[in-house]
C-alpha cells in the first residue's frame with residue numbers, strides 16, 4: 001500500500017516507528033506492506049516512489065528538524081503537488097488540528113479524495129468543521145474515510161459504539177474526552193489552585209500550544225461532533241455544540257463537590273442537546289476517572305450503559321489507531 005504522510009510530528013513519527021518495529025509481523029499476520037512514498041512537514045518534503053527508507057527518515061528529522069534534507073535535491077514538492085502527482089493509495093493526515101478553517105488538513109483531505117485516495121485522519125479540525133460534507137465527498141469519490149484516532153487516541157471508542165453495539169440503538173452518551181482538563185481538575189481536587197494545576201500540566205507537556213483548545217473545551221467539542229455524526233447520524237458541526245470550558249471552575253466548586261462525594265469533570269454529552277461543560281459526577285460513577293484518562297459511557301435501548309476507559313492520547317497509542325484503520329481499509333479492498 002502506497003502512502004502519503006502529511007505531517008511528521010509526534011504522531012507521524014510514532015507511526016513510522018511502528019511500521020519499522022512491526023513490519024515483519026504486520027506482513028506475516030495481515031499481508032500488509034505499508035510503503036511510505038511521500039512525507040511532508042511544515043518546512044519541506046521527502047519523496048521516493050519506490051518507498052522511503054523509514055529509519056533514515058526518522059534520523060533526518062531528528063538531525064535537521066525537517067524531512068526536507070532526506071535527499072540532496074533542491075526539488076521540494078509541496079503537499080498538494082505530492083497529492084496531485086504521486087500514485088498513492090492512501091493519504092494519512094497528521095497535521096495540527098485547527099478549528100478556525102481546518103487548514104492545512106482540509107485541503108489535503110479533499111484533494112486526496114478527489115484523486116481517489118482513501119483517507120485516514122487523526123486531525124480533528126476538518127471533521128469538526130465539515131464532517132457531513134467530507135463524508136459525502138468520500139462517498140461521491142468511492143473512497144474510504146477513517147478517523148479512529150480522532151476520539152480516544154488508541155482507545156477504540158468509535159469502533160466500539162459503531163461495531164460492538166451493532167444493531168443497538170444508542171440513546172445517549174456522556175464522556176470525559178480531554179485528558180488535559182481532566183488532569184487539571186484532578187490536581188485541583190488534590191488541593192492545587194487552577195493556575196498551579198495548569199502550570200503543572202504545561203510542564204508535563206500535556207497542554208496544546210494553543211491552550212484555549214483544551215481549557216475552553218474546543219478539543220472535547222470537536223470529539224463530540226465526530227461522535228454525534230458517526231454514532232448518532234446527526235449532521236452537526238462545531239457551532240452546534242453548546243460549549244463551556246474549565247476556566248471558571250473554582251477551588252470552592254471542587255470542595256463543594258468533594259463534600260457531596262462527587263468530582264467536577266468536563267463532560268461532553270449527547271442527550272437531545274450536544275453540550276460540553278463542567279459537571280459534578282459521583283465518585284462512584286465508572287465515568288469518574290482521574291489524571292489524563294478518558295472515559296465514555298454509552299447508553300443503549302436494550303443493553304444498558306457501558307463505560308469504556310483508556311488513554312485518550314499519546315503518539316504510539318494514536319499511531320496504533322492509524323494501523324487499525326489501515327488494516328480495515330486493506331480488508332475492505334481485498335473483499336471487493
Ligand SMILES: NC(=O)c1ccc[n+]([C@@H]2O[C@H](COP(=O)([O-])OP(=O)(O)OC[C@H]3O[C@@H](n4cnc5c(N)ncnc54)[C@H](OP(=O)(O)O)[C@@H]3O)[C@@H](O)[C@H]2O)c1
Pocket residue numbers: 006007008009010011012040041042043065066079094095096097104122123124125149150153312313314315318
Ligand atoms: N499527539 C496525540 O496524542 C494525538 C492524539 C490524537 C489526535 N492527535 C491529532 O493528530 C495530529 C498530529 O498531532 P501531533 O501530536 O503529531 O502534532 P505535532 O507534533 O505538532 O505534529 C504536527 C505536524 O504537522 C506539521 N505541520 C504543521 N503545519 C503544517 C503545514 N502547514 N504543512 C505541512 N505540515 C504541517 C508539523 O510540521 P513541523 O514538524 O515542521 O513542525 C508537524 O510535523 C493533530 O491534529 C492532533 O490533534 C494527536
